[in-house]
Amino acid sequence: MFRIALPIIALCVLGVAIVNGQDDDEELQSQLAYLFPDAVSFSEKEGDPPHYKAFGPAPSEGEPALLGLAFWTTELDPLERGYDGPIKMLVGMDPQGVLTRIIVDDHREPYGYFSVDLPRYAVQFERKNIRDRFRVGEDVDSITRATITVRSASRAVRNSSRRAARAHLVPPEQ
Numbered sequence: 001m002f003r004i005a006l007p008i009i010a011l012c013v014l015g016v017a018i019v020n021g022q023d024d025d026e027e028l029q030s031q032l033a034y035l036f037p038d039a040v041s042f043s044e045k046e047g048d049p050p051h052y053k054a055f056g057p058a059p060s061e062g063e064p065a066l067l068g069l070a071f072w073t074t075e076l077d078p079l080e081r082g083y084d085g086p087i088k089m090l091v092g093m094d095p096q097g098v099l100t101r102i103i104v105d106d107h108r109e110p111y112g113y114f115s116v117d118l119p120r121y122a123v124q125f126e127r128k129n130i131r132d133r134f135r136v137g138e139d140v141d142s143i144t145r146a147t148i149t150v151r152s153a154s155r156a157v158r159n160s161s162r163r164a165a166r167a168h169l170v171p172p173e174q
Contacts, residue, residue, distance in 0.1 A: 007136055009123075035069050035092030035101045049076045049160075049167055054092070068094040069164055076160035084108050087116060096164045097130040102157060107149075115146030116153045125157060130165055134139040134158035 007024075028155045032042045036054035040063065043053040045154035051071040073080070080086065087107040092100035102125045104116050115121065125142055136142045140154045 014055060021064040030103070032070055032092075032158075033079050034103065035090065039067050042070075047165055047168065050062075051164055051168060063089050066095055068092055068100060069168055071160060071164050073160040075154040076163050077156050080152055080156040080159065082107060082116075082152040083146075087149065087153045087156060089153065089157060091132065091161055091164075093161055093169075095169055097169060099113065099125050099128045099130065099157070099161060101126050104153070115143050115149045118143075121150070121153075131143070132158075139156050 005033045030123065032052060033039065036042075037057055039054040040057050041055045045052055049071065051069045053069060054067040058064040058133070070090060070092045074086050078086070085108045088105045090103040090105055092102070094096060094100055095102075102122050104122055107116065120141070121143070132139050133141055134154050134157065136147070136151050136154055140150070143150050165172065
């Protein structure tokens, strides 16, 4: 009986993993579409550091236009920690090094409901240039009682964006 049950259990686990993978893929596609509303397609995760590419419509003849890159802060700046661990954010950045949007996806902060989870935290990064300072209290809004979390999250966005830009974007002409 044990010999029969083990393969059945393995198939059930595999089936759940496949279904969960599909759900995760749909959620990721939705998140990428939020970062790049004009995109018609996205690449698979690739490169070093890892990223997704967002593509716009292709001209009548030629390659689709690159709208930007998306990446997880925890993959590019894994040692950055908030008050109680990493803050996983998906960041969108156009080819000129301007952030499109960010999504705070996951974190385990004891005071998260009033810090980086608030929509106003993520909105302030829209159209922010990666060359900005990202200083809490200066060009990033501070949130009372969440200073460690906000500083960490802001550093993670800044550092991962700059790392992705150095690796994958062409510097502007001087």
